[in-house]
Amino acid sequence: MRRVIFNKKGGVGKSTISCNLAAISASKGFKTLVIDLDTQGNSTHYLLGENAFRENQNATRKDNHLGLDKTLADFFNSTLGVSLFAKNAGDSLKESIHQTPFPNLDVLPSHPELEHQQSKLESRYKIFKLREALDKLGYYDHIYIDTPPALNFYTRSALIAADSCLIPFDCDDFSRQALYSLLETVEEIKQDHNAELTVEGIIVNQFQSRAKLPQRLVQELIDEGQPVMKAKLSPSVKIRESHSECQPLIHYAPKHKMTVEFMALFDELEG
Template identity: 65%
Template sequence: MHRVVFNQKGGVGKSTISCNLAAISAARGLKTLVIDLDVQGNSTHYLLGQKVADQDRTLARFFKDTLGLSLFGKGQDEGLNAVIHETPYPNLYIAPSHPELEPLQGRLESRYKIYKLREALETLSGFDRVFIDTPPVLNFYSRSALIAARRCLIPFDCDAFSREALYNLLAVIAEIKADHNDGLMLEGIIVNQYQSRASLPQKLVEELLAEGHPVLDTRISPSVKVRESHSESKPLLYYAPDHKLSSEFQALFDELET
């Protein structure tokens, strides 16, 4: 199962959602991979405790291989396997990001390498679940992720700007599905940083439901524990297993897997 977590708006919790769902998946005994396509590398830092300085051990190497630009000619036939790292958590792995992804975009687009991630995932064996974290912009990497995935999750952080952006996202997903990936399904909209006692979040969610959008039942609450877990580089399942937020993420995972 390949899932992409996608939103063109920054700060909506893509990395937090990707990593915490992946950590729960791994803890449930599923061998799980996170692919960090955001050049900021937040998922990489969250799961490894640091960013990976050696670009030859990151997704920059994978994409350079598709251009025939691999350093020293290494790894031409290894695909994603060459850049997958174990994390400190059982069954949880990551293909880390690197800043070098940014300048590679132009060459990748001009050489039409948009399908290479999908091809690599189709031949990658041994993983039960894959979560793809995307940059907060529609670019080569987010399009590659949408083409490679089977299911798409959209974080929604309950403000009027997010609602307007959501309609654009839905159009993008529909276009990718029509032109490049007919197997892509919008699995659900994840309501993140939901304040149950505030009127605006309730109103926005009710309106989305009334319009027939696939809003998931589980709501993720705002909490300082998220920032603390980022700082400690520990998913909530390990940082604060008894906290309400950990329970919400587990409920979200169960909802998706049902």
């Protein structure tokens, strides 16, 4: 199962949700991969820790070609190669995968170079490459794809590569209005490029159950028939702590309320 976490709005919880659902999946014994398509590298940082992230940010292209620190930038770069001896895309993707300190959980790290590669990849129609590579990769039970807060080449690649889409919703009126445009984007990708793509769920994040506005906004979505997940995520400082410790909640605070909420969300998704 490949899930893309998608919302053009920044700071709604895409990286937090990708990494925490993935960590729970891995802790249950599923072979799990997080793909970090955002040049901010927040998921990369969260799962690989400070040192790996610093090395990655400072790494030059030359370093990457020495194979010291492969990232998604190497994978996308390989898709631009035209050598007759070029590796197949699945192999190139595999080489960029890193193990995290957490059992069963791997990550395909982001790199700042992705920013510069984007226009070249776009102009040479490489939008299906991620999907092709993941089709060849196999191995993983669950893949969570974290996307940037934009509808760019990488976000579209992810929507084309995924089986389903999760949309974090932060209970704000602007987000409510923006939701329709997100759903339209998913529908357009579905019609043009990925007939299998579904909106699996809208994930309500930072939900204050006693405040009127969030309650009303969520109820409106439910009344409209939108696929709002029953399991909701509360606001909690534990999330920021777990980011700063580079440990997903299931490892950082296994018994905390937030962790329980994330586990309920995972169970609801897995049926």
